[in-house]
Amino acid sequence: MTDDLTADAPPEARGLGRDGVRLLVASETPNGEVETTHTTFSAIGHHLAPGDLLLVNNSATVAAEVDGRVVGRGAVVVHVATELDDCTWVVELRTAPDAAHPLLDAAEGDVVELASGGPRLRLEAPYPSPGSSPTGRGNRLWRAIEHGSCRLAEHLGARGRPIAYGYLRSRFPIATYQTVFARLAGSAEMASAARPFTPQLVTDLVSSGVLVAPVTLHTGLSSQEAGEAPQPERFAVSGETAALVNLVRSRGRRVVAVGTTATRAIESATDAEGRVHAAAGWTEVVISPDRPARVVDGLVTGWHNPDASHLLLVESVAGAELTQRAYDEAVAHRYAWHEFGDADLFLPHR
Numbered sequence: 001m002t003d004d005l006t007a008d009a010p011p012e013a014r015g016l017g018r019d020g021v022r023l024l025v026a027s028e029t030p031n032g033e034v035e036t037t038h039t040t041f042s043a044i045g046h047h048l049a050p051g052d053l054l055l056v057n058n059s060a061t062v063a064a065e066v067d068g069r070v071v072g073r074g075a076v077v078v079h080v081a082t083e084l085d086d087c088t089w090v091v092e093l094r095t096a097p098d099a100a101h102p103l104l105d106a107a108e109g110d111v112v113e114l115a116s117g118g119p120r121l122r123l124e125a126p127y128p129s130p131g132s133s134p135t136g137r138g139n140r141l142w143r144a145i146e147h148g149s150c151r152l153a154e155h156l157g158a159r160g161r162p163i164a165y166g167y168l169r170s171r172f173p174i175a176t177y178q179t180v181f182a183r184l185a186g187s188a189e190m191a192s193a194a195r196p197f198t199p200q201l202v203t204d205l206v207s208s209g210v211l212v213a214p215v216t217l218h219t220g221l222s223s224q225e226a227g228e229a230p231q232p233e234r235f236a237v238s239g240e241t242a243a244l245v246n247l248v249r250s251r252g253r254r255v256v257a258v259g260t261t262a263t264r265a266i267e268s269a270t271d272a273e274g275r276v277h278a279a280a281g282w283t284e285v286v287i288s289p290d291r292p293a294r295v296v297d298g299l300v301t302g303w304h305n306p307d308a309s310h311l312l313l314v315e316s317v318a319g320a321e322l323t324q325r326a327y328d329e330a331v332a333h334r335y336a337w338h339e340f341g342d343a344d345l346f347l348p349h350r
Contacts, residue, residue, distance in 0.1 A: 005334060007341035008169040010176050019196050022335055022342040026326035028349035034325045041196040041343055050209025051253040055262045057191040058214040060182035063160030063174050067115040076103060079163050081188050081220040090127050091144045092221055100166040104138030118155040120147040163189050186218030192339035193259030193301050213241045215265040229286050236280035237269035245276045245295055256298030260310045263296050270294045288312040299346040303330055303337045318346035
């Protein structure tokens, strides 16, 4: 459905500013009627009110893609998802040279030699467990250990490039994959919902009374197979942000998460009664209709493929009817998909 709607380059390469991408606002009236508005992202402030809170992810994107070779088998592209607490790494092997498909027939003990003098990695075990693929066709993610000294982080900094997939027309520098809120390095892929914000737009929002607060969630890889749940990710919610969320909710204003990553972070710090507390660590919370959002009642997001697990999160915030109406409108009006595409603001009636 979305193949011909994919944004194959950043908006800057298409003659637009970051905040010049299109924005579809999908909202509900008090009597339950769905309304949609087509505008540009620079006008998002027209749909927010003083006292509303935007939650933004301050994680910065790292260069997490490198070339390599599986000893005895041939060339691969290595995507590095995250470093684990025991100093091992979660990696995905993909087909060379364009990383178009995951390599699902790797085996325990395989050795991966990284190009340009990089370290050697040994695949220790499927991650997070054997048979994690919902299709049963092998293992997409692996826990890998370095041979010798720990040099992978250094090698990524010197030789890595941003993770990219075959739908992009060319390669783009790491700065292209940073949002205006990026402060703490750690995301394998960009928290792209915040990409359309610019310094001037944030200034205008704050000057109009819209509140902005950070959370941290270091994203893993977005290349899950259909039906595969999000992997554990590192997150942090400060006491200051927790207190502000609780205050905003007590005053009846909206808590609008910028992206599924910010949603996962704040909901991971929320108790069953809907109170937010300072928290940090690894989150395995999966927001879905079975475990709906407790504090987020608005969402800024991009456009996700129908089989993406992120879509369940969107539906848990916006509801199935509002989500479906927005996607129907987006397809009809040819909104652009993926990390450099257009955006949506969901404002369900509370």
